[in-house]
Amino acid sequence: MLNVAMWGKALTAVPKIDREIWAGLDIISRWLIATRFAVAVMTFTSAAFAGLLAAKAGHFDFGLWLLVTLGLCFSHATNNLINDLVDYWKGVDKDNYFRTQYGPQPVQSGLLSVPQMIAYTVCTGALALAAGIYLVALRGEVALLLLGLGAVFVLFYTFPLKYIGMGEPAVLLVWGPLMVGGGYFVITGHWSNEAALVSIAYALAPTGVLFGKHIDKLDADQQLGIRTLPVLLGEATARKCVLGMFVAQYVLIAWLIFTGFFSPLLAVVLLAVPSLKRVWETYSQPRPAEPPEEFKGVWPLWFVAASFWYTRRFGGLFLLGLIADVIVSRI
Secondary structure, three states, rough: OHHHHHHHHHHHOOOOOOOOHOOOOOOHHHHHOOOHHHHHHHHHHHHHHHHHHHHHHHOOHHHHHHHHHHHHHHHHHHHHHHHHHHHHHOOOOOOOOOOHHHOOOOOOOOOOOOHHHOOOOOOOOOOOOHHHHHHHHHOOOOHHHHHHHHHHHHHHHOOOHHHHHHHHHHHHHHHHHHHHHHHHHHHHHOOHHHHHHHHHHHHHHHHHHHHHHHHHHHHHHHHHEEOOOHHHHHHHHHHHHHHHHHHHHHHHHHHHHHOOOOOOHHHHHHHHHHHHHHHHHOOOOOOOOOOOHHHOOOOOHHHHHHHHHHHHHHHHHHHHHHHHHHHHHOO
């Protein structure tokens, strides 16, 4: 029986469930939980930016946009499955590691066997690849290059990129020029440097989310030899980097308004400044040893929870401003 209520939960958060609950779930609920599809909202937002920028240029194609969106979201889901498989095989999630505290790691938690997890990964990856192959056939060599780069990041983000401090730069590249710039190219048939620049203004947000996650588990990663950028930089410097990235988003948008690429309607993102103030206060201090009473429900998430909360608000306002800008520009 389909559990639509669980679909909603799995699309907005990573549900904490046990084997008994899992046994009663439908295949869609299981897939949404296993792939941690709730975080795919950031991927969907990148795809939405690509579509809106294509509409701004007068070359929007709903069918191509939908195929790009599905391909990107399934690619992200595939990466999450590969991430969990690799971490399981390397023993990263053993003995209540950080990852297992904020949501089930399907194999480590006994929800899926390794063969079942591989089957999930292959099927999800095949859907992403099918979308990519069609788009390559349509757009040619540049689309093939974009597909190849995407495949590299999907397959090798967890190892070795994450282990050598390249995971965070990879996310900036993927959620920015690759997803938004590449999506724009596939939809319109031509590359846009302006679209790529806009993509950076958004991609700094998911990069900040990843930074927050890696700061939260910095000590555990360090002990396991996982040299993420926060491990290499240290907690204090990493926290400053996140704040710098969030400020840079406003600077880039201001520049795009100043140069005339965007209308002043994009200034609506300034409504996220009060949210930035709250995040700034969080990142200005070291991670507390114990969770404040009102945050026990999200602990051990701390910096990543703040980053994700802020990203949803900033991204929503950015999208709203871009929609208004597109409407005005087309009129």
